[in-house]
Amino acid sequence: MDSVDSKDAEKAVLTKLGGIRDRIDAIDNQILGLLSERAHCAEEVGETKREAGEKNIKFYRPEREAQILRRVTELNPGPLAGERVTAIFREIISSCLALEQQIKVAYLGPAGTFTEAAAQKHFGQAVGTLPFMLISEVFREVEAGTADYGVVPIENSTGGVISHTLDRFVSSPLKICGEIHLAIHQNLMNKTKDMSGVTRIYSHEQSLMQCRDWLDRNYPGVARIAVASNAEAARLASEDPKSAAIAGENAASLYDLKIISPHIEDSPNNVTRFLVIGKEDVPASGNDRTSILISTHNGSGALYHLLEPLKRHGLDMTRIESRPAPDTHWDYFFFMDLNGHISEDAMQAALAELDDEAEYIRVLGSYAKAIL
Numbered sequence: 001m002d003s004v005d006s007k008d009a010e011k012a013v014l015t016k017l018g019g020i021r022d023r024i025d026a027i028d029n030q031i032l033g034l035l036s037e038r039a040h041c042a043e044e045v046g047e048t049k050r051e052a053g054e055k056n057i058k059f060y061r062p063e064r065e066a067q068i069l070r071r072v073t074e075l076n077p078g079p080l081a082g083e084r085v086t087a088i089f090r091e092i093i094s095s096c097l098a099l100e101q102q103i104k105v106a107y108l109g110p111a112g113t114f115t116e117a118a119a120q121k122h123f124g125q126a127v128g129t130l131p132f133m134l135i136s137e138v139f140r141e142v143e144a145g146t147a148d149y150g151v152v153p154i155e156n157s158t159g160g161v162i163s164h165t166l167d168r169f170v171s172s173p174l175k176i177c178g179e180i181h182l183a184i185h186q187n188l189m190n191k192t193k194d195m196s197g198v199t200r201i202y203s204h205e206q207s208l209m210q211c212r213d214w215l216d217r218n219y220p221g222v223a224r225i226a227v228a229s230n231a232e233a234a235r236l237a238s239e240d241p242k243s244a245a246i247a248g249e250n251a252a253s254l255y256d257l258k259i260i261s262p263h264i265e266d267s268p269n270n271v272t273r274f275l276v277i278g279k280e281d282v283p284a285s286g287n288d289r290t291s292i293l294i295s296t297h298n299g300s301g302a303l304y305h306l307l308e309p310l311k312r313h314g315l316d317m318t319r320i321e322s323r324p325a326p327d328t329h330w331d332y333f334f335f336m337d338l339n340g341h342i343s344e345d346a347m348q349a350a351l352a353e354l355d356d357e358a359e360y361i362r363v364l365g366s367y368a369k370a371i372l
């Protein structure tokens with residue numbers, strides 16, 4: 001191609017791009033107009049809720065949000081992935097909710113942890129988030145009303161259950177208002193991107209466990225040091241060139257660290273489940289889970305008697321965990337997750353029978369199942 005031809009070709013590309021960009025500008029104008037219209041609707045919803053003057057007005061409606069997100073994901077014609085569409089609509093709803101009320105969400109910190117990422121995934125960027133260093137502090141802040149909701153980890157697909165969270169439910173009056181599933185990607189990071197002089201790798205014990213095989217293969221001689229959180233690990237690595245950290249991308253950008261090896265978790269399906277805790281009961285969304293806390297007398301067939309009514313009423317139990325009771329009165333508490341909502345007939349009938357059978361039973365919450 002001579003230079004005249006190549007100039008013509010370049011011009012043609014620019015003309016074509018210019019045309020497409022004009023279309024994008026026109027679409028953006030429409031999106032902006034529609035966003036503004038939606039935001040006005042949210043303001044109207046807020047005013048209507050205020051006018052209704054209920055004592056405990058619920059501006060945040062997790063069941064409604066779940067329905068919206070499921071609907072748009074189902075309708076999504078592509079080519080954007082469902083997960084991307086959900087994330088975009090989450091932010092729209094988050095910004096609309098902020099027009100109604102500024103809610104505060106406490107989470108297991110510090111900033112840069114996966115729990116922060118989970119809180120942002122669920123509530124969007126327009127809510128105020130407050131980090132606390134202990135799971136019990138997150139519960140306390142919500143119980144005291146300093147925060148409206150809390151986000152705490154409950155289980156990881158590799159590391160198992162987070163017993164601090166389960167145990168806290170035994171003494172707390174709080175309810176479970178939602179769940180969040182977050183794909184966890186662990187990354188090896190340090191200040192220089194050079195591992196030659198590194199003698200220590202810091203991380204949370206759960207993260208070290210999730211990367212154990214990878215570390216055995218790649219850094220068998222480097223000491224692994226468990227610290228309070230991944231973010232703390234990143235902070236330590238940012239202050240010491242002889243150390244590295246295993247943490248999420250949030251922590252890398254927060255502490256200005258460079259990622260040496262991304263996605264080093266042993267299991268490609270490494271997911272952590274988080275719970276949203278609050279003071280309210282959540283109405284049914286159409287695809288819900290119910291968590292209960294139950295204890296029974298010790299004795300032969302005790303657990304069978306708890307499970308039998310569930311089977312008879314056709315309820316699926318998706319998880320059962322046992323924890324020792326904090327006093328000697330009962331031996332064990334069981335945490336059960338059941339498919340369905342407390343307002344459904346089968347659930348009510350089964351729980352009424354369990355109430356007769358059990359020493360103690362409490363519904364921790366019925367809430368929408370996690371969305372993407």
Ligand SMILES: O=C(O)C(=O)C[C@]1(C(=O)O)C=C[C@@H](O)C=C1
Nearest residue numbers: 042045059060061064093096097
């Ligand atoms: O439908 C409501 O109740 C609203 O407040 C509107 C809206 C939304 O933007 O769609 C905002 C916040 C709620 O958590 C749920 C939905």
